[in-house]
Amino acid sequence: LAKTTQPISMDSYEGQEVNITCSHNNIATNDYITWYQQFPSQGPRFIIQGYKTKVTNEVASLFIPADRKSSTLSLPRVSLSDTAVYYCLVGGLFRGGATNKLIFGTGTLLAVQP
Amino acid sequence: NAGVTQTPKFRVLKTGQSMTLLCAQDMNHEYMYWYRQDPGMGLRLIHYSVGEGTTAKGEVPDGYNVSRLKKQNFLLGLESAAPSQTSVYFCASIAPPNTGELFFGEGSRLTVL
Numbered sequence: 001l002a003k004t005t006q007p008i009s010m011d012s013y014e015g016q017e018v019n020i021t022c023s024h025n026n027i028a029t030n031d032y033i034t035w036y037q038q039f040p041s042q043g044p045r046f047i048i049q050g051y052k053t054k055v056t057n058e059v060a061s062l063f064i065p066a067d068r069k070s071s072t073l074s075l076p077r078v079s080l081s082d083t084a085v086y087y088c089l090v091g092g093l094f095r096g097g098a099t100n101k102l103i104f105g106t107g108t109l110l111a112v113q114p
Numbered sequence: 115n116a117g118v119t120q121t122p123k124f125r126v127l128k129t130g131q132s133m134t135l136l137c138a139q140d141m142n143h144e145y146m147y148w149y150r151q152d153p154g155m156g157l158r159l160i161h162y163s164v165g166e167g168t169t170a171k172g173e174v175p176d177g178y179n180v181s182r183l184k185k186q187n188f189l190l191g192l193e194s195a196a197p198s199q200t201s202v203y204f205c206a207s208i209a210p211p212n213t214g215e216l217f218f219g220e221g222s223r224l225t226v227l
Binding site for chain 2: 042043085100105
């Protein structure tokens with residue numbers, strides 16, 4: 001199972017770009033990388049997912065180098081409402097696959113200040 | 115669609131009592147998961163299921179049992195509750211082969227006195 005390592009916390013100011021990196025050295029060939037956001041007293045919600053190179057959606061970008069042993073979530077121009085815990089999750093959901101056991105890491109608490 | 119619904123949302127138990135948490139999803143998802151989250155901590159996988167009638171252990175399965183008799187429901191049971199099981203419990207589901215997202219319920223806050 002691919003274990004993930006993230007910084008425990010990060011601080012930023014409104015309007016800045018924030019990059020959160022996740023290490024997953026033993027990622028498997030079939031594994032995807034997915035990032036989730038969690039606010040207090042709520043379940044995590046999906047932000048973005050990728051397999052390799054770069055993925056962008058309306059809220060974030062995900063950068064994955066060629067060796068796929070790490071990934072970086074990029075949040076452009078953060079606001080106070082982006083204060084949350086961010087988790088990177090590595091796993092592959094295939095029938096009979098080995099990484100259906102989806103284990104979250106400790107997450108990164110992002111604190112955005114005015 | 116309701117998505118993933120957890121019942122009950124809040125419960126207080128005394129040590130030694132038993133209870134069952136119900137997770138219901140209306141998205142026809144095959145895979146379902148139970149996590150617990152202690153204050154200020156991350157999510158830890160308790161048990162999961164890859165289909166009706168199948169269950170498997172996660173990271174912290176001791177003290178819990180699960181059942182998946184119907185595809186849409188995943189039950190988490192505590193036979194003899196302990197204070198260490200005070201936590202917020204989250205259920206999630208996903209449909210493989212899928213490169214999309216886990217859908218989470220709103221959580222069930224359990225306190226064991």
